Amino acid sequence: MIKNLSSLFCGILFGLGLVISQMVNPVKVLAFLDIAGHWDPSLALVMASALTTLGLAYRLIIRRPSPILEQSFHLPDATRIDARLLTGSALFGLGWGLSGFCPGAAIAAIGYGRTEALLFTLAMCVGIWLFRLIHRPAHS
Amino acid sequence: MENFTPYSALAGGALIGLSAALLLLLNGRIAGISGIIGRALPPHQRGDVGWRLFFLAGLLFGPLILRLADGNAANIGIDTPWPILIIAGLLVGYGTGLGNGCTSGHGVCGLARLSPRSTAATVVFMAVAGITVYIVRHWLGAED
Numbered sequence: 540m541i542k543n544l545s546s547l548f549c550g551i552l553f554g555l556g557l558v559i560s561q562m563v564n565p566v567k568v569l570a571f572l573d574i575a576g577h578w579d580p581s582l583a584l585v586m587a588s589a590l591t592t593l594g595l596a597y598r599l600i601i602r603r604p605s606p607i608l609e610q611s612f613h614l615p616d617a618t619r620i621d622a623r624l625l626t627g628s629a630l631f632g633l634g635w636g637l638s639g640f641c642p643g644a645a646i647a648a649i650g651y652g653r654t655e656a657l658l659f660t661l662a663m664c665v666g667i668w669l670f671r672l673i674h675r676p677a678h679s
Numbered sequence: 680m681e682n683f684t685p686y687s688a689l690a691g692g693a694l695i696g697l698s699a700a701l702l703l704l705l706n707g708r709i710a711g712i713s714g715i716i717g718r719a720l721p722p723h724q725r726g727d728v729g730w731r732l733f734f735l736a737g738l739l740f741g742p743l744i745l746r747l748a749d750g751n752a753a754n755i756g757i758d759t760p761w762p763i764l765i766i767a768g769l770l771v772g773y774g775t776g777l778g779n780g781c782t783s784g785h786g787v788c789g790l791a792r793l794s795p796r797s798t799a800a801t802v803v804f805m806a807v808a809g810i811t812v813y814i815v816r817h818w819l820g821a822e823d
Contacts, residue, residue: 550737666772
């Protein structure tokens with residue numbers, strides 16, 4: 540149970556960070572992506588700040604033999620840069636550029652009370668299921 | 680540059696980094712939102728679903744608490760017509776499944792770990808998102 544509570548706390552922090560940084564606002568995200576328009580560099584600072592904080596903390600945390608509440612760290616072991624990674628990232632970039640929503644921002648926007656974000660999130664879940672239907676059997 | 684908000688960007692970004700650091704320190708997990716959503720969705724294939732559902736609940740509650748505390752905490756502008764939102768949602772779900780990550784998993788956690796794989800993914804989704812916005816706004820003239 541304690542693992543679930545720590546996870547809940549981290550989720551709350553993440554959600555607060557998305558709202559405070561305004562990453563939750565698609566207009567703001569699209570203004571960052573629109574380099575040729577009225578460019579708003581704010582989100583570059585959101586990433587730089589998150590990366591500095593996590594980058595420094597990661598180096599300290601990973602020296603530990605294990606996390607505090609688990610037996611071991613669950614880190615991704617994939618290292619290959621293949622067509623699957625690049626195609627998936629390109630499709631994600633297309634959807635992100637069309638809407639200004641990434642998965643975390645969409646969930647946070649639902650929490651803030653925006654029903655359009657719920658519509659986006661339901662479509663995203665369908666997209667995940669479609670991916671599983673098409674790709675999982677070949678890779679499991 | 681008139682809408683540049685450096686202080687809220689730095690503060691919010693630090694909170695996102697702190698959240699990811701704590702999730703790693705306490706639970707040993709990577710705060711990749713698309714992966715957390717994907718593995719929280721049925722049918723469950725592997726791993727523990729509980730912490731993922733709690734993380735997602737927090738991701739909903741944090742903004743809700745902020746809104747209840749201060750109704751003007753955020754301004755969320757959604758100009759995208761709903762059919763495009765649905766298409767974008769499908770692409771984001773499918774794409775993050777195929778590419779194993781999104782802005783949080785690759786863009787924040789992967790880059791912080793100096794993962795070449797996440798760096799490649801981030802360069803691609805940033806570039807494609809930028810080109811998409813350029814085409815929509817400056818060729819198709821959907822805005823401005």
